[in-house]
Amino acid sequence: MTEFNKLKEEAFALLGKLTSVHAPSGFEYLMHDIVVGELEKFADKIWIDSLGNVIALKKGTRGGASLMLAAHMDEIGLFVSYIEDDGFLRVIPIGGVLERTLLHQRVVIVTRSGKVVKGVIGLKPPHVVKPEEAQKIPEMKELFVDIGASSREEVEKIGVRVGDIAVFDRSIERLLGDRVTGKAFDDRSGLAVMIKAFQLIENNEADIYAVATVQEEVGLKGARTAAFAISPNAAIALDVTIASDFPGVAKSEQFTRLGKGPAIKIADGRNASGLITHPEILNFLVKVAEEEKIPYQLEVTPAGTTDASIIALSREGIPSGVISVPARYIHSPTEVIDLNDLAYAIQLTKRVSEKASVEWLNKIKMRVVR
Numbered sequence: 001m002t003e004f005n006k007l008k009e010e011a012f013a014l015l016g017k018l019t020s021v022h023a024p025s026g027f028e029y030l031m032h033d034i035v036v037g038e039l040e041k042f043a044d045k046i047w048i049d050s051l052g053n054v055i056a057l058k059k060g061t062r063g064g065a066s067l068m069l070a071a072h073m074d075e076i077g078l079f080v081s082y083i084e085d086d087g088f089l090r091v092i093p094i095g096g097v098l099e100r101t102l103l104h105q106r107v108v109i110v111t112r113s114g115k116v117v118k119g120v121i122g123l124k125p126p127h128v129v130k131p132e133e134a135q136k137i138p139e140m141k142e143l144f145v146d147i148g149a150s151s152r153e154e155v156e157k158i159g160v161r162v163g164d165i166a167v168f169d170r171s172i173e174r175l176l177g178d179r180v181t182g183k184a185f186d187d188r189s190g191l192a193v194m195i196k197a198f199q200l201i202e203n204n205e206a207d208i209y210a211v212a213t214v215q216e217e218v219g220l221k222g223a224r225t226a227a228f229a230i231s232p233n234a235a236i237a238l239d240v241t242i243a244s245d246f247p248g249v250a251k252s253e254q255f256t257r258l259g260k261g262p263a264i265k266i267a268d269g270r271n272a273s274g275l276i277t278h279p280e281i282l283n284f285l286v287k288v289a290e291e292e293k294i295p296y297q298l299e300v301t302p303a304g305t306t307d308a309s310i311i312a313l314s315r316e317g318i319p320s321g322v323i324s325v326p327a328r329y330i331h332s333p334t335e336v337i338d339l340n341d342l343a344y345a346i347q348l349t350k351r352v353s354e355k356a357s358v359e360w361l362n363k364i365k366m367r368v369v370r
Helices: 003-019 028-042 152-157 185-200 221-230 279-291 307-311 339-355 358-365
Strands: 045-048 054-058 066-072 077-083 089-094 106-110 116-122 144-146 165-168 179-182 207-213 234-242 263-267 297-300 320-327 335-338
Touching: 003 028, 003 179, 003 185, 003 339, 028 045, 028 054, 028 185, 028 207, 066 185, 066 221, 066 307, 066 339, 077 152, 185 207, 185 234, 185 320, 185 335, 185 339, 207 221, 221 307, 234 279, 234 307, 234 339, 234 358, 263 279, 279 320, 279 339, 279 358, 297 320, 307 320, 320 335, 320 339, 335 339
Parallel strands: 066 207, 066 234, 234 320, 263 297
Antiparallel strands: 045 054, 054 207, 077 089, 077 165, 089 144, 106 116, 106 165, 116 144, 179 335, 263 320
């Protein structure tokens, strides 16, 4: 087995471990043990801050400047908001949950005691509604979760309460070749990239902070507080991005493609309202990719954003960029990525961290004119 194939298999195993945890926004503490366990042997210092971010530091050979890597731990999910008298559960979204992805899906409910309860999302059958209504995408208020209970008392007896969380019930699976599918690849893929790269980084001149952030899906909250506390010279967010290379999408709208390498972001958000990558960061990422012969794609995305958007606005401003793993069907139970893109993203993150010199980081943090 080649070193690259070994890296792919290690990344796939790590991704499987990370996606097996049910941890939507606000419940990232359920990820803490795994993330700390993967990072602590390779860190000079590791801690969990008051918001729940896991922060690991690998000191540089020189110090005097720092690079922050950020990947969020949370996934989209649902809150149990009401329990019907006949035992059905009503739910509301945590993060960007789309109603059309929910219908008839299996879900896992995690109670406050840690008990796991299986359920399915239901809707009135087409036989009892008007034909035109059957064709509509249902609203959240029309959906309910069926856990097999017959009464509110039965639901409460097994420990399910208002405020418990639910996420998609999916395991990670291989498709053909190096394509894999599962839930929560947004952003357990980026988290796997950050963890694996941090483990492999050697002889880094600057201090490297690996930050597993919280509550990205509900407002980039953990990245905001972590960036303020660390105040790095520069930052790289590690996340997924839109790959729409499938039937029905014009090639001009296929912003990235699976198997063509990680994406280096230029801009994101509606009308570039998210991140516009700092030009020094953009040029550096491209330079390293080309020097290391790592395939990459340039990405201009018309919607969505990442932790980098809020990190860039921390304190007096932090030059920021993004390395993305292309993913199909983001925010659904069946996201798809290519393991080659995942492994190349790890290699690029590793080499960027090793090649980021103290002089360069200090130069881009502030340029003195006179």
